[in-house]
Amino acid sequence: xxxxxxxxxxxxxxxxxxxxxxxxxxxxxxxxxxxxxxxxxxxxxxxxxxxxxxxxxxxxxxxxxxxxxxxxxxxxxxxxxxxxxxxxxxxxxxxxxxxxxxxxxxxxxxxxxxx
Amino acid sequence: xxxxxxxxxxxxxxxxxxxxxxxxxxxxxxxxxxxxxxxxxxxxxxxxxxxxxxxxxxxxxxxxxxxxxxxxxxxxxxxxxxxxxxxxxxxxxxxxxxxxxxxxxx
Numbered sequence: 001x002x003x004x005x006x007x008x009x010x011x012x013x014x015x016x017x018x019x020x021x022x023x024x025x026x027x028x029x030x031x032x033x034x035x036x037x038x039x040x041x042x043x044x045x046x047x048x049x050x051x052x053x054x055x056x057x058x059x060x061x062x063x064x065x066x067x068x069x070x071x072x073x074x075x076x077x078x079x080x081x082x083x084x085x086x087x088x089x090x091x092x093x094x095x096x097x098x099x100x101x102x103x104x105x106x107x108x109x110x111x112x113x114x115x
Numbered sequence: 116x117x118x119x120x121x122x123x124x125x126x127x128x129x130x131x132x133x134x135x136x137x138x139x140x141x142x143x144x145x146x147x148x149x150x151x152x153x154x155x156x157x158x159x160x161x162x163x164x165x166x167x168x169x170x171x172x173x174x175x176x177x178x179x180x181x182x183x184x185x186x187x188x189x190x191x192x193x194x195x196x197x198x199x200x201x202x203x204x205x206x207x208x209x210x211x212x213x214x215x216x217x218x219x220x221x
Contacts (some may be wrong), residue, residue, distance in 0.1 A: 003158070033208060042201070045208040056208050090159065092209075100147040100205040101166055106159040 004107035021076040025093030032074040035090040121212035136187040138202030147205040148185040154198045192219045
């Protein structure tokens with residue numbers, strides 16, 4: 001069965017550079033979530049999209065932006081990267097909207113290292 | 116504010132022993148709670164959710180609103196249960212606990 005795809009799987013950037021992370025949800029899933037997991041930390045919600053509109057926003061820095069496209073894939077754009085942005089970034093998708101009872105299906109994550 | 120607490124960062128048991136992974140939550144409304152598991156080098160995946168009240172891979176979890184807990188239990192642990200377990204509360208977005216790394220020794 002198709003799963004959530006994230007690219008790239010690993011990314012190394014210098015401070016002050018920009019990065020773009022991509023997430024391809026499971027076919028027919030219309031909701032995408034982004035989470036950030038720092039070293040030794042629990043995953044923290046960043047932002048979510050439903051039907052190409054932002055549906056919820058968490059602790060996402062102003063340097064980050066995200067969007068969901070017409071094919072439902074999502075991109076997380078990160079600018080002016082800081083050392084503290086080094087983390088594992090998870091994407092998850094769910095079927096039929098951001099309902100509290102819905103299972104979220106996770107991608108493998110993108111490990112971002114900022115040097 | 117919503118919060119999920121998993122007090123044990125590491126938990127080790129021997130094969131065949133009972134195991135309980137603790138999860139407490141704070142939320143003023145009616146919670147939707149999940150347990151997610153991450154096996155070595157695999158992605159996070161749903162183990163079970165409280166609304167389905169089912170047993171997956173021998174694991175069960177009962178929501179105790181009085182104690183605001185959703186502990187995960189298995190009567191006889193297996194080596195293949197070794198993994199990272201996350202308790203999560205859903206408000207659309209998930210609020211995760213910090214996770215418990217379970218190791219089952221042979």
